[in-house]
Amino acid sequence: MSELYQALAQGLLIGATYGLLALGMGLVYGVSGVVNFSHGDFISLGMFMCLALYSAFAMDPYVSIIITVPLMTAIGALVYIFLIRPMVGHQFLMVVQLTLGLSLVLQNGILMVFGGEPARTPSFVESKLIILGDTVLRLPHIIAFVVSFALAIGLYIMLRATDFGRSIRAVHQNAHAAALMGINVGRVQVLTFALGIGILALAAALLLPGTPIQPNMGLRYTVITLLVVVLGGMTNFVGIMLGGLIIGIAEAFGTIYLDGPIGLLLPYIIFVAIMLFRPKGLTWSSAR
Amino acid sequence: MREEFYKTLSSPIWWGTLAIAAIMPFVLSSYYVHILTLALVYVALASSWNIVGGMAGQISLAHSLFIGIGSMFSAALLLKLGINMWLGLVISAVISGILGAVIAWIDFRFQLGHLSFVLITLAFAEMGSIVVEGWDFLGGASGLLLPKDTGNFLAFQFGGGHGAFWMMLGLAAICVLVNVAILNSPLGYYLRTIRDNEKAAQAIGVNILRYKITAMVISAMLASVVGTAYVRYLTFADPYLLISPVITIEIVLFATVGGLGRAYGPALGALLLVPLGEILRGKLGSTLPGLHYFIYGIVVISVILVTPRGLLPLFERLWARWRGPAVAGKS
Numbered sequence: 001m002s003e004l005y006q007a008l009a010q011g012l013l014i015g016a017t018y019g020l021l022a023l024g025m026g027l028v029y030g031v032s033g034v035v036n037f038s039h040g041d042f043i044s045l046g047m048f049m050c051l052a053l054y055s056a057f058a059m060d061p062y063v064s065i066i067i068t069v070p071l072m073t074a075i076g077a078l079v080y081i082f083l084i085r086p087m088v089g090h091q092f093l094m095v096v097q098l099t100l101g102l103s104l105v106l107q108n109g110i111l112m113v114f115g116g117e118p119a120r121t122p123s124f125v126e127s128k129l130i131i132l133g134d135t136v137l138r139l140p141h142i143i144a145f146v147v148s149f150a151l152a153i154g155l156y157i158m159l160r161a162t163d164f165g166r167s168i169r170a171v172h173q174n175a176h177a178a179a180l181m182g183i184n185v186g187r188v189q190v191l192t193f194a195l196g197i198g199i200l201a202l203a204a205a206l207l208l209p210g211t212p213i214q215p216n217m218g219l220r221y222t223v224i225t226l227l228v229v230v231l232g233g234m235t236n237f238v239g240i241m242l243g244g245l246i247i248g249i250a251e252a253f254g255t256i257y258l259d260g261p262i263g264l265l266l267p268y269i270i271f272v273a274i275m276l277f278r279p280k281g282l283t284w285s286s287a288r
Numbered sequence: 289m290r291e292e293f294y295k296t297l298s299s300p301i302w303w304g305t306l307a308i309a310a311i312m313p314f315v316l317s318s319y320y321v322h323i324l325t326l327a328l329v330y331v332a333l334a335s336s337w338n339i340v341g342g343m344a345g346q347i348s349l350a351h352s353l354f355i356g357i358g359s360m361f362s363a364a365l366l367l368k369l370g371i372n373m374w375l376g377l378v379i380s381a382v383i384s385g386i387l388g389a390v391i392a393w394i395d396f397r398f399q400l401g402h403l404s405f406v407l408i409t410l411a412f413a414e415m416g417s418i419v420v421e422g423w424d425f426l427g428g429a430s431g432l433l434l435p436k437d438t439g440n441f442l443a444f445q446f447g448g449g450h451g452a453f454w455m456m457l458g459l460a461a462i463c464v465l466v467n468v469a470i471l472n473s474p475l476g477y478y479l480r481t482i483r484d485n486e487k488a489a490q491a492i493g494v495n496i497l498r499y500k501i502t503a504m505v506i507s508a509m510l511a512s513v514v515g516t517a518y519v520r521y522l523t524f525a526d527p528y529l530l531i532s533p534v535i536t537i538e539i540v541l542f543a544t545v546g547g548l549g550r551a552y553g554p555a556l557g558a559l560l561l562v563p564l565g566e567i568l569r570g571k572l573g574s575t576l577p578g579l580h581y582f583i584y585g586i587v588v589i590s591v592i593l594v595t596p597r598g599l600l601p602l603f604e605r606l607w608a609r610w611r612g613p614a615v616a617g618k619s
Binding site for chain 1: 345347394398402403404406407408410411412414415418419422533534537540541544576577578579581582584585586587588589592593596
């Protein structure tokens with residue numbers, strides 16, 4: 001029984017961060033119809049920036065977000081303006097290929113700077129454990145869970161109650177009509193993409209403590225993010241957070257209960273099954 | 289419609305190019321022969337992918353599975369069960385074909401859109417690499433080492449260097465020819481109709497399921513056969529190379545750079561980029577690992593931004609412009 005709680009708790013904690021990773025991608029897809037296949041490589045970029053700041057100034061990952069978040073947001077805006085915007089409106093698949101190319105550039109740029117050996121970035125909370133009954137939780141996971149949910153709620157309120165949030169929703173629903181209402185659609189798209197990448201810098205710091213990082217791990221994060229976004233119905237906010245929790249739990253159950261490769265396969269199997277039988281994602285209501 | 293294909297078959301340019309390519313091993317040093325052999329591997333792979341990705345417009349990221357079956361599985365059959373690699377090649381190709389048919393059927397049955405197809409095939413590819421890395425029969429994470437290539441043709445050995453080059457040249461030529469044949473056959477027209485407007489294709493009575501499966505099976509079997517030949521050339525079946533989704537991404541990028549959906553586009557992309565990458569890796573690989581992939585990435589981004597249809601159409605336009613004034617001047 002304790003194993004069950006352990007798996008559930010671990011899955012929920014990590015799943016919340018997966019949900020956060022996916023929210024950025026979902027927002028971007030909703031506003032500009034772009035699916036970014038270099039999403040995961042931006043996560044590893046964020047992580048390696050933290051590593052660089054740690055090696056240079058012994059900065060804790062949680063502190064270095066003061067630098068990484070604005071930097072990554074700016075990078076996101078530049079990438080959108082110079083690389084992705086010229087492609088929007090072209091065939092959808094060209095953006096896929098462009099971001100695949102970008103993924104190669106990022107991954108190998110990191111490899112050239114940092115080398116291929118797995119690296120760790122220590123943090124002051126890294127090895128702290130919290131014991132509830134017979135369930136052992138790692139403090140970084142709890143921090144990640146709390147911050148992810150707080151951010152998700154913050155984003156939700158931002159979308160609902162601020163002018164910028166309303167303009168994002170307006171562009172998502174009907175870009176043409178939004179433009180007629182005086183919304184600068186191009187600006188909203190750039191800002192959303194930048195916001196999506198900026199969120200990744202935060203998520204990277206949350207995932208970093210205790211995780212060994214390698215330049216080539218980006219693709220796996222991209223795949224996980226895509227799984228979550230698709231499960232959540234692409235643009236449905238609640239659905240995406242739910243999808244994150246499901247993938248997180250599937251991963252935890254797979255590694256704890258099932259031996260060897262089948263355990264690692266579990267999230268993918270669940271994804272393919274849901275994809276085939278609920279192609280619009282988990283949530284029923286037509287996504288807004 | 290097939291005339292174009294027979295014209296290619298009887299074209300002196302085609303055979304001339306092949307003949308010049310075939311004498312390369314006598315001209316170049318073994319290092320450059322190695323680079324050309326690798327380029328030919330990717331010409332063959334990119335051309336086989338083009339049947340699905342270029343002509344039918346379905347960006348399949350599952351091709352690492354077919355390459356992986358062709359390489360890892362046939363190597364495992366030889367090493368673990370003592371099955372001759374020729375037979376292993378056939379078995380792997382059949383399995384790849386069946387798997388390709390299943391993927392195409394899933395695509396049709398569940399009406400996946402373009403994006404869902406990319407995602408599902410990527411999920412399959414990730415699953416494949418996890419399975420291979422965790423399954424000892426296929427070598428697990430450490431891979432499989434094939435016996436030394438002694439040139440015994442009956443055991444699928446070509447004597448290394450030169451022999452492997454000719455083998456790959458033959459395979460690459462076959463893959464490109466299959467592209468020419470399909471493009472000029474009814475199948476090619478159906479596939480392009482499906483790519484351009486699937487609903488309209490269905491409305492005028494194109495049997496979408498049948499042609500999608502046909503294209504995927506041909507593409508998968510070719511990729512599998514190339515995989516077997518590639519692993520024999522490499523001698524070492526490395527799961528991180530052969531069944532990693534990265535190999536598919538490389539192929540997709542070569543095809544995109546060259547020109548999607550064109551018979552010679554993917555070949556052009558691979559012939560330009562692979563030697564560039566390999567030479568860079570040879571010169572700077574120890575100081576800057578990953579530089580060649582970095583350059584691939586930059587090239588593909590630039591090509592997509594400058595000429596989204598690839599380099600082949602760009603070259604054709606330049607050629608036409610260069611010839612244009614000359615022709616006009618004559619008249």
